Amino acid sequence: MSDRDPLAFKVFNEIGIINQLTSAAFAAVLPKGMTIAQFTVLNHFARLGHEQRSPAQLASAFQITRPTMTSTLARLDKAGLVTIKPDPGDGRSKLVSVTAAGEKMRDLCLQRLAGPMADAVSVLSSETLEALLPLLQDVRAKLDRLRD
Amino acid sequence: MSDRDPLAFKVFNEIGIINQLTSAAFAAVLPKGMTIAQFTVLNHFARLGHEQRSPAQLASAFQITRPTMTSTLARLDKAGLVTIKPDPGDGRSKLVSVTAAGEKMRDLCLQRLAGPMADAVSVLSSETLEALLPLLQDVRAKLDRLRD
DNA sequence: TGCATTTAGTTAGATATCGAACTATATAGG
DNA sequence: CCTATATAGTTCGATATCTAACTAAATGCA
Numbered sequence: 001m002s003d004r005d006p007l008a009f010k011v012f013n014e015i016g017i018i019n020q021l022t023s024a025a026f027a028a029v030l031p032k033g034m035t036i037a038q039f040t041v042l043n044h045f046a047r048l049g050h051e052q053r054s055p056a057q058l059a060s061a062f063q064i065t066r067p068t069m070t071s072t073l074a075r076l077d078k079a080g081l082v083t084i085k086p087d088p089g090d091g092r093s094k095l096v097s098v099t100a101a102g103e104k105m106r107d108l109c110l111q112r113l114a115g116p117m118a119d120a121v122s123v124l125s126s127e128t129l130e131a132l133l134p135l136l137q138d139v140r141a142k143l144d145r146l147r148d
Numbered sequence: 149m150s151d152r153d154p155l156a157f158k159v160f161n162e163i164g165i166i167n168q169l170t171s172a173a174f175a176a177v178l179p180k181g182m183t184i185a186q187f188t189v190l191n192h193f194a195r196l197g198h199e200q201r202s203p204a205q206l207a208s209a210f211q212i213t214r215p216t217m218t219s220t221l222a223r224l225d226k227a228g229l230v231t232i233k234p235d236p237g238d239g240r241s242k243l244v245s246v247t248a249a250g251e252k253m254r255d256l257c258l259q260r261l262a263g264p265m266a267d268a269v270s271v272l273s274s275e276t277l278e279a280l281l282p283l284l285q286d287v288r289a290k291l292d293r294l295r296d
Numbered sequence: 297t298g299c300a301t302t303t304a305g306t307t308a309g310a311t312a313t314c315g316a317a318c319t320a321t322a323t324a325g326g
Numbered sequence: 327c328c329t330a331t332a333t334a335g336t337t338c339g340a341t342a343t344c345t346a347a348c349t350a351a352a353t354g355c356a
Contacts, residue, residue, distance in 0.1 A: 071342075093351090123290040124156065213315080
C-alpha cells in the first residue's frame, strides 16, 4: 500500500482483510452445513427473545439485500432451524421465527466459536479492542446514514 | 447486540457490517463486469511497478485461497487485463503480469471509486480515520500471525 | 373508485469465496 | 537414485452476495 493512497482507502482495506481473516476462522469451526450468515440470523432471534421478524426486517438489520435473505432463510427452513409463515396482517409479507432446533444450533455454534474467539482475544489487547469499538460504531452509523 | 456479548464479538461484527457497506458502495460504481476483487489485483500490480507475480503470491498477499485466485485471474485473463505465462524456472508455477488494458482499467476504476470514497470521507472525520488505522493495522498483523 | 407508486418476496444469472480432492512438479532424506 | 513430502495450480460443489427483473399486495392520491 503506497503512502499516497488516501487514508480512508487504507482503513477500508484493513477492514476488508480483517473481515476475511475472522470470517474464515469462525466459519471453519461451525457445525457441518452451518455458515456465519445462518448463525447470525439464529443469533439475532436469541437476542430478540424469539419475537417474529419479516425477511425484510432481517435483511435490513444485517444490511444485506432481500434476495440474499431469501436464500439464507430457505436454507435455515430446509434444515428445520426456522419457521416461515405468511403474515396474517399483510399479504405480501412473511413472519420468521426460530425453532427449538434453531436455538439448540445457535448454542452449539456459540460453543464452537468460543475457541477461535479466545484465540483472537488472546493476541489482541483489550485496550485495542476497547479503543476500536466506539470508533467502528461511529463509522458504521455514519456510513449507514450515508446509504439512505 | 446484548451487553453480555464479548467485546471482540462486537468489534468483529462492526467490522463485518462496515465491510459490507463499503464493498457494496464501491462495487456499485465500477465499470460493467469489474469487481472489487479484480480491481484489487490490478491495483496490486500498479503498486508493484508491474513486476510479475505468481498466483500463489497474489493469493497470499490478499489472504484468499488459491482456488479463489485461480477464478479471479481467469476472468481478468479472459478480459485481456492480465497475462498468465508458465514460469520458466518452476514447472508448477505461473507468472502473472498486467497488460496495458489492465492498467487503463485500473485507472478508470480509481476515477470511479473517487466519488464514493469522497462521500465516505466527507461524513467521517479524519481524526476518526487516523485513530482507526494504527489500531486496525495492529489487529490485522496479529491475526495474520495467528493464522500461521 | 381506480390507477400509480411503493413495498415484500422471489427468481435468474453473475462473481467471490471456501474446503476437499485432484494432477503435476519440486525438494529432501535415506 | 528413489521414494516421501511439500508446493502450485486446478476442478468441483457449496454458500453468500449482488443487480435486474418479475409477481403480488398495500398505499396514496385524484
